[in-house]
Amino acid sequence: MSILFSNRIKDLKPYVPGRPIDDVKKEYNLEHVIKMASNENPLGCSPKAKEAIEKTLDKFNYYPDGNATALKEAIAEKFGLKIEQIQPSSGSDEMIDSISKTFLDKGDEVILADITFPRYMSTTKLMGATPVIVPLKDFTYDLEGMKKAVTDKTRLIWLCNPNNPTGTMFNEDILVSFLESIPQNIIVVYDEAYNEFVTRDDYPYNSYKFLDKYPNLIILRTFSKIYGLAALRVGYAFASKEILENIDKVRGPFNVNTLAQVAALAALEDDEFLEKSYILNKEGKEFIYNNFKDLGLWYLPSETNHIFFDTGRDANKVFIELQKRGVIIRPMFDTYARVSIGTMEENRIFIEKLKEILT
Numbered sequence: 432m433s434i435l436f437s438n439r440i441k442d443l444k445p446y447v448p449g450r451p452i453d454d455v456k457k458e459y460n461l462e463h464v465i466k467m468a469s470n471e472n473p474l475g476c477s478p479k480a481k482e483a484i485e486k487t488l489d490k491f492n493y494y495p496d497g498n499a500t501a502l503k504e505a506i507a508e509k510f511g512l513k514i515e516q517i518q519p520s521s522g523s524d525e526m527i528d529s530i531s532k533t534f535l536d537k538g539d540e541v542i543l544a545d546i547t548f549p550r551y552m553s554t555t556k557l558m559g560a561t562p563v564i565v566p567l568k569d570f571t572y573d574l575e576g577m578k579k580a581v582t583d584k585t586r587l588i589w590l591c592n593p594n595n596p597t598g599t600m601f602n603e604d605i606l607v608s609f610l611e612s613i614p615q616n617i618i619v620v621y622d623e624a625y626n627e628f629v630t631r632d633d634y635p636y637n638s639y640k641f642l643d644k645y646p647n648l649i650i651l652r653t654f655s656k657i658y659g660l661a662a663l664r665v666g667y668a669f670a671s672k673e674i675l676e677n678i679d680k681v682r683g684p685f686n687v688n689t690l691a692q693v694a695a696l697a698a699l700e701d702d703e704f705l706e707k708s709y710i711l712n713k714e715g716k717e718f719i720y721n722n723f724k725d726l727g728l729w730y731l732p733s734e735t736n737h738i739f740f741d742t743g744r745d746a747n748k749v750f751i752e753l754q755k756r757g758v759i760i761r762p763m764f765d766t767y768a769r770v771s772i773g774t775m776e777e778n779r780i781f782i783e784k785l786k787e788i789l790t
C-alpha cells in the first residue's frame with residue numbers, strides 16, 4: 432500500500448535557497464567561501480540587536496510573547512500606525528503562507544508576475560487556487576496587464592516592489608492608480624522587502640499611508656534584508672484590523688521567537704546601522720555595474736541589494752565555476768543570474784573570479 436499525499440502538493444517543488452557556505456566549502460575543499468546568493472546584509476546586524484540577544488540568553492525556558500507586544504508597539508510608534516494594524520511573523524515567508532491560507536480556496540484566481548519571489552506561486556498552488564500569470568514587461572511589473580487580468584474569480588494579487596530578482600520598481604503614481612482600479616474585495620499584497628535600499632525619489636516610501644484608503648491592502652516588510660536578521664526569521668505585515676484578526680486564526684501560536692523579537696526591536700532603533708548598510712550597498716552596486724560594463728555584460732540597474740544580470744552563457748555553469756573559486760551567487764534561468772551585493776572586498780573577489788571565468 433503506498434502512502435497518499437495531498438493533490439495540492441503534487442506540482443510543488445521544495446524551495447531552493449542560496450547554497451550555504453559550509454556546503455560549498457566541503458564540496459570543493461575550500462577554506463574561504465563568500466555568499467552573495469540570498470540578499471543578506473554583508474555587514475551582519477546591528478550591534479544593538481546582538482546586545483539585546485545577549486540579555487535574553489537566560490530566558491529560553493519561557494515561551495515567547497505570542498502577541499509580540501513590545502515589537503508591535505515599537506513598529507506602531509515608528510510608523511505612526513495603530514498596534515492593531517501590525518502583525519509580526521516568522522519572516523515574511525510565514526506571512527505569505529498565512530495570507531494564502533486566510534484568503535484562498537480551490538478555484539480562486541490569484542494574479543502574480545512570472546519572474547518574482549517564488550513563494551507567491553507555491554503558496555497559491557498549495558491552497559488549490561489558480562495562478563494567473565502576468566509576465567513582467569521590460570523586466571518590470573506590468574500593473575496595467577494585472578488590472579486587465581482581474582475577473583470575478585480574482586481573490587488576491589501579489590506585488591513585489593522593488594522586485595526580487597530583477598531589482599526593478601514601479602513608482603507611487605502607478606501604485607496608487609492600480610489600487611484605485613482594483614475592486615476592494617480583492618486583496619492586494621504589496622511586498623516591500625527591499626524598500627530600505629531604494630534610491631529613486633518616486634518610490635512609494637510610505638506606502639502604509641494608503642492603508643486607510645485601501646482596506647484590501649496588505650504590506651509586507653522584513654528584518655532579513657537591510658536589518659541583517661535573516662537567521663532569526665522575523666518580518667511583519669501592515670494591514671487593517673479585520674484582515675489581521677483573520678490572519679491571526681491561521682498563525683502559529685508563538686510564531687516569532689524571543690530572540691527574534693528582542694533583536695528586531697533593538698534593530699528598529701539603530702538608524703546608524705541602516706545608513707551604513709544603505710551606503711555600502713549603493714557603492715557596491717556602482718562598483719559592480721562599472722565592472723559589468725567593462726565586461727560587456729547586460730544588467731538591470733537595481734533598487735535592491737542584488738543585481739540581475741546576463742552571464743552571456745549558461746548561468747548554471749558560471750554558478751558552478753564561481754563556486755569552485757569560493758563565490759556563491761544565484762543562477763536564475765537560461766543565461767541570467769542574480770548576485771547580492773557584498774562588502775567591497777567580497778564585490779572585488781566576485782568580479783575577479785567572474786573575469787577569470789568569462790575572459
Ligand SMILES: Cc1ncc(COP(=O)(O)O)c(C=O)c1O
Pocket residue numbers: 469470521522523524525548591595622624652653654655661664665666
Ligand atoms: C520579495 C521577498 N519577500 C519575502 C522574502 C522572505 O523574507 P523573509 O526572510 O522575511 O522570510 C524574500 C526573501 O528573499 C523576498 O525576496
